[in-house]
Amino acid sequence: MDPFFDQIREAHVAIRPQVAVTPLAPSPVLSKLLGCDVSLKLDFLQPTGSFKIRGATNKVRTLDDDARRRGVLTASTGNHGMAVARAGALAGAPVTVYVGNDALQMKIDGIKALGAEVVVIDGPAGDAELAARRAGEKQGRTYISPYNDPAVMAGQGTIGIEIAEQDSDLDAVFIAVGAGGLMGGAGTALHALRPGIEVVGVWPQASLCMLRALEAGEIVPTQEYPTLSDGTLGAIEPGSITFPVCQKAIDTRIVVEEGEIAAAMKRIAETERWMIEGAAGVAFAGLVQQAERYRGRKVAVVLCGRNIALDLFLRTVS
Structure with a gap:
């Protein structure tokens, strides 16, 4: 198998x-x-x-207590961000979501409503991914990829x-x-x-x-x-x-x-x-x-x- x-x-x-x-x-x-x-x-x-809630929930459940306390970062066009925000809230992990400047406002609002911080990057979704990864490395927080994990x-x-x-x-x-x-x-x-x-x-x-x-x-x-x-x-x-x-x-x-x-x-x-x-x-x-x-x-x-x-x-x- x-x-x-x-x-x-x-x-x-x-x-x-x-x-x-x-x-x-x-x-x-x-x-x-x-x-x-x-x-x-x-x-x-x-x-x-x-x-997207499927992958986000599964990833967050694999984090140890220390990683959850420090919190997680991700990048998203919207749906993945909302999913990570919800999974983090349920697990007690602070969440920051990076989005591109073309992200839909209603999805940004949805992310915020679930308790996550949103950082808007002056560029497309790919730039948001790079920025979130760099921030994760600098802050010692787990980066949750929308797919590459x-x-x-x-x-x-x-x-x-x-x-x-x-x-x-x-x-x-x-x-x-x-x-x-x-x-x-x-x-x-x-x-x-x-x-x-x-x-x-x-x-x-x-x-x-x-x-x-x-x-x-x-x-x-x-x-x-x-x-x-x-x-x-x-x-x-x-x-x-x-x-x-x-x-x-x-x-x-x-x-x-x-x-x-x-x-x-x-x-x-x-x-x-x-x-x-x-x-x-x-x-x-x-x-x-x-x-x-x-x-x-x-x-x-x-x-x-x-x-x-x-x-x-x-x-x-x-």
Whole structure:
């Protein structure tokens, strides 16, 4: 058995009850529309509104008492920051979150509401990561990467165990890909528990960092652009542990345009009455784009988050 899967399996037990087992909900309406048997993994129902709570909770639980007293730092576009803020609050660990100057205000407000200090960097998310790491080294505090940490990736992987346990007959699972923490963890768990399942990675055209790395066989500099899928933005650190894991985990690669993401978010709102964020829309857009290929098959889509400003959501689906 893959030793990394052993870490995911340990996390699957250890993060309860702070992290919920979210529903895998069949969608008769979408199944009829798309011609395949569709279920939705509703991970936006987590307490902080996204899957990120899984990895953050698992990482914080591994810290010793001294590390918790000194506190932790992280960098985030929003969801990971809220997750670390909550995990730290529950564990009694002070939290500081570094964000780029393009972070959504509603996510900054969410981080602060959970008790964390926020430091805004005059630059993008990648600069915030570097600043947080430097501060951690200077202050002797633990830096919690949004993805480049085995405990974080193992925590994200627990969603794969849940999906495998909730439906043993799935043919394929669609997951949005950012820096690879969710995809690497979930894909590893799904392949370990359901050999033969197809793990489908979906990217927004505006942010293809992991895809370009997979194509090149190494992590390469990749230009990113504004996207509805802000949760998948952010360059991959050189040497990131997520890269080799994603090389094994992803079976199929799909790229979607911004219009497809918006249409997917609108379709979910119309049919399921859920307001989801762009990263969740990416995964569903991938299924919509390739629905003919999966006709008659049983598929699941990971809806990974709901943290989107109301005005942006309304503009997106109008």
